[in-house]
Amino acid sequence: MSSAKSATPADYDFLRTFVATQTGIELGPDRHYLVENRLLPLLEEFGFSSLHHLCLALQPSPQPPVLRERVIHALSTHETSFFRDPELFTALRSEIFPALLELHPSRPLSIWSAAASSGQEAYSLGILAAEMHLQPRPEITATDISAPVLAQAATGRYTLYELSRGLDNSALIQKYFTPVSGGAAIRRELLPPIHFAPLDLRHVPPSFPSFDLILCRNVLIYFDENTRARVVQHLIDHLLPGGFLVLGAAETIWQDLPCMSKVQSLLASYHQKQLT
Secondary structure, eight states: OOTTTSOOHHHHHHHHHHHHHHHOBOOOTTOHHHHHHHHHHHHHHHTOSSHHHHHHHHOSSSOOHHHHHHHHHHHSOOOOOTTOSHHHHHHIIIIIHHHHHHHOSSSOOEEEETTOTTSHHHHHHHHHHHHTTOSSOOEEEEEESOHHHHHHHHHTEEEHHHHHTTOOOHHHHHHHEEEETTEEEEOGGGSOOEEEEEOOTTSOOTTSOOEEEEEEOSOGGGBOHHHHHHHHHHHHHTEEEEEEEEEOTTOOOOSOOTTEEEEEOSSOEEEEEOOO
């Protein structure tokens, strides 16, 4: 890596502050290489000679919107796959969806994929609902802070490699995808409605709808303690009574919240909001 393009300690401190302010993500003091590796492709794209010049371009307020979105996208973690954590999807099929259908047998269930990334989780939920023949069909909302990754998700197009990560069932691929150059595109007409929208989990507006099921997996680990508490409260505020909140396997609600109870089954752990 050319030292002329590398970030100085002051540049790295600026980028850490910028990312924390824009997204709440805390970059550790030892992530220089990761930051530089992810941002170097932007230098050529935007015509900067060094990361220092990129930092200078980010300093005016407000920042150029396209550059801001591209930097946030580059420095956010978008790791995802179809049917990620298969035990959870088994729990959804055999435990969570049946419990919700018992509570609400006649209205559509509402589901929020709160860190949708490139859409695999939302589409996996849609495929599961279609395979279970849920009626009325649930409504799925998928949000992420990164506009570029949401735009990719909305296309529903995936490479063969992306399909192979979690969709090893060729029958599901044949049923729910149409072949396209380099991969396949989801057949959204076979799935429940899925709506993609940008959203910062730190600032969920009161007007945002409430849901029967919220999945917010492997996100809280990137926030500091205060931000985690604020995001969890937003999630709970937008969870309907009797609804379920699913976090990542390494995440939990550590506060004593009387309105929430933890469910630990043989398949997965999750939280349920009390009915009263």
